[in-house]
Each structure stands twice: as structure tokens, then as C-alpha cells.
Amino acid sequence: MRKTGRATISWIGRRGYTGKRADMKAKTANLDVGHYSTAGLVCSPLLRPEAFTANRLGDARKEWLKSCHLITVPPNGFDDDRQPIGCHTPYMLQTNPQHRHYGCVALVEMGLLVPRYVHGDYDLYALIPANQPFDPTKLSVRQSSLVSTMSPQGLSMNERARMPTMNLQHNHDSLPASLIPHGQTHTSVLNFEGPLSFQVANYINVRICNTSPDLLGALMVNHGEQVNIGAKGLTCEPVLAIMSRQRHGQSACILNTQEAHEEFYRNA
Incomplete structure (x- = not known):
């Protein structure tokens, strides 16, 4: 498992919050400033740059641009306890400066959901079958699409201009006309399983669900492992390796180097 921020962990399984899906590339804040609670939640680096450390802010701005077309920015914020009827995007930005999550992003699914603020998810680096050597370059990977639904006709001209058309997929050819909501567009991201x-x-999410008051709050693994994307994903970064049986009296260890990764793969 790749590194998960401590602040993110504090939100897992809580009502009114949910793990970040693959369509949301924006970064989580890593600072609480004043009376605001933003650390661990997806936050706008444009509205709340002070919620990011200096070494994180540049990347946060870059990643924000990849997802901002999915986020409605209401002029006066929104109510946490009410569905935002009429929203045309999967996410909304809390713009009420009196709210403790001012500047944070909530999942609303075009107004179908009561807002759930988005925190970091669990990023799995690799899944290694027990008792056999593992070669990440010879994986059997299935490619799929994770789809978000939007209604561009309901967006303003400025909001439409932010939508990267290269990421839009009109899946109308594969659906009966009666099942296509008028004016809706599907935006998708690739998922490698x-x-x-x-x-x-499913195992991890169900285990969290057993202790969570909210099903959406239990969704912490939302996409495939990093090594599945190919050579670009083989970073050999520091990861937490959780084992099916103890080694040297331990059930988990940190793999800090490429050598540690390779040795672990050989003796899985």
C-alpha cells in the first residue's frame, strides 16, 4: 500500500465523508489553518492555498486543473444536510467562508446525494499472490473505464470552457435512446485491474463498512493497483507490505528501496 496521510485516516468511515474516486485527481490539503478543518480533505489550492505546504502547493495546483471541470462552484456554498438539486456535476466546492470545510470538495453526484466531503483513499501499489514469485512486468491486466455523469447543458459558458473535451465520452451508441438522460455526458478515466x-x-471496503455508519464512507479502495499501469507505475517507492503470514515475527513491513521490493517479490 502506498503512503496514506495521517489526516486522511481520521476521516475514514465517518458519516458525511467518502474516499476519493479515480475521477478526482485534485490533492488533499495537508494543513488546518485557523478554525478551518481541511487537512486530509480534497481542497481547492486556488481558494485555500494556505491549506497546503509549500512543497505540495505546486502539484496541487496542477492536479486541480485536471478535475476542476467536474466541480460546481456555487456562489454561497451549500448545506451539508440537503441534496443540491440542480447541480450538474459530480462534485461541489464549499464556498461558504463560515463553514469549517471552506474550500473543500464534496461528492454530490449531480444532486442525487447529500454532500459527502472527499478525503484521500487507499492507493494499493501491488497485490501479490502468496507462495509464488511475483513479476510485476508480467501481470494479466484488464482495462476498464470508471465513469462520471455530467449535464453540460446546465453549465455556464465559463464552466463548459473548463471541460477537457478529450476526456469526454458520449456512450450513446451502446445505450437504447430511452435510457439516455437528455443532455447528459459521461466523463471517464481508465482503470487497470x-x-x-x-x-x-471488496474485502477491505466491506471490513470498513462493518464499523462505519455510512456505506459511502467505507469506500477506500476505488481503483486498481499502481503496478497495473505498466512501466510508469513501477516506482519502487516506499510502501507498506502486509503479509498473509508472518515473517520474522512480523505481519507487515516497509519496503523502502528497489532492492527491498525485488527481494519481497521473490519470496512472496
Whole structure:
């Protein structure tokens, strides 16, 4: 598992919050400033740059631009306890300066959901079958699309201009006309799943759900493992390796180097 921020962990399983989906590329804030509670939540680096450390702010601004077309920015914020009827995007930005999550992003699914503020998810680096050597360059990977629904006709001209058309997929050819909501567009991101992706994601999410008051709050594994994307994903970064059986009296260890990764793969 890749590094998960401590602040993110504090929001897991709580009512009114949910893990970041693959369509949301924006970064989580890593600072609380004043009376605002933003650390661990997806936050606008344009509205709240002070919620990011200097070494994180540049990347946060870059990643924000990849997802801002999915986020409605209301002039006066929104009510946490009411569905934002009429919203035309999957997400909304809390713009009420009196709100403790001022500047944070909430999942609303075009007004179908009561807002749930988005925190970081669990990023799995690799899933390794037990008792056999593992070669991340020879994985059997299935490519799929994770789809978000939007209604561009309901957006302003400025909001439409922010939408990167290269990411829009009109899936109308594969659906009966009666099932296509008028004026809706589907935006999708690629997802790469290995043989164990679904089973492990389901296991982790269900275990969290057993202690969570909110099903959406339990969704912490929302996409495939990093190594599934190919050579670009083989970063050998520091990860937490959780083992099915103890080694040297331990059930988990940190893999800090490429050598540690490779040794672990050989003796899985």
C-alpha cells in the first residue's frame, strides 16, 4: 500500500465523508489553518492555498486543473444536510467562508446525494499472490473505464470552457435512446485491474463498512493497483507490505528501496 496521510485516516468511515474516486485527481490539503478543518480533505489550492505546504502547493495546483471541470462552484456554498438539486456535476466546492470545510470538495453526484466531503483513499501499489514469485512486468491486466455523469447543458459558458473535451465520452451508441438522460455526458478515466483487484477492494471496503455508519464512507479502495499501469507505475517507492503470514515475527513491513521490493517479490 502506498503512503496514506495521517489526516486522511481520521476521516475514514465517518458519516458525511467518502474516499476519493479515480475521477478526482485534485490533492488533499495537508494543513488546518485557523478554525478551518481541511487537512486530509480534497481542497481547492486556488481558494485555500494556505491549506497546503509549500512543497505540495505546486502539484496541487496542477492536479486541480485536471478535475476542476467536474466541480460546481456555487456562489454561497451549500448545506451539508440537503441534496443540491440542480447541480450538474459530480462534485461541489464549499464556498461558504463560515463553514469549517471552506474550500473543500464534496461528492454530490449531480444532486442525487447529500454532500459527502472527499478525503484521500487507499492507493494499493501491488497485490501479490502468496507462495509464488511475483513479476510485476508480467501481470494479466484488464482495462476498464470508471465513469462520471455530467449535464453540460446546465453549465455556464465559463464552466463548459473548463471541460477537457478529450476526456469526454458520449456512450450513446451502446445505450437504447430511452435510457439516455437528455443532455447528459459521461466523463471517464481508465482503470487497470489485476486478477485480485476486485476481491481485495471488496474485502477491505466491506471490513470498513462493518464499523462505519455510512456505506459511502467505507469506500477506500476505488481503483486498481499502481503496478497495473505498466512501466510508469513501477516506482519502487516506499510502501507498506502486509503479509498473509508472518515473517520474522512480523505481519507487515516497509519496503523502502528497489532492492527491498525485488527481494519481497521473490519470496512472496
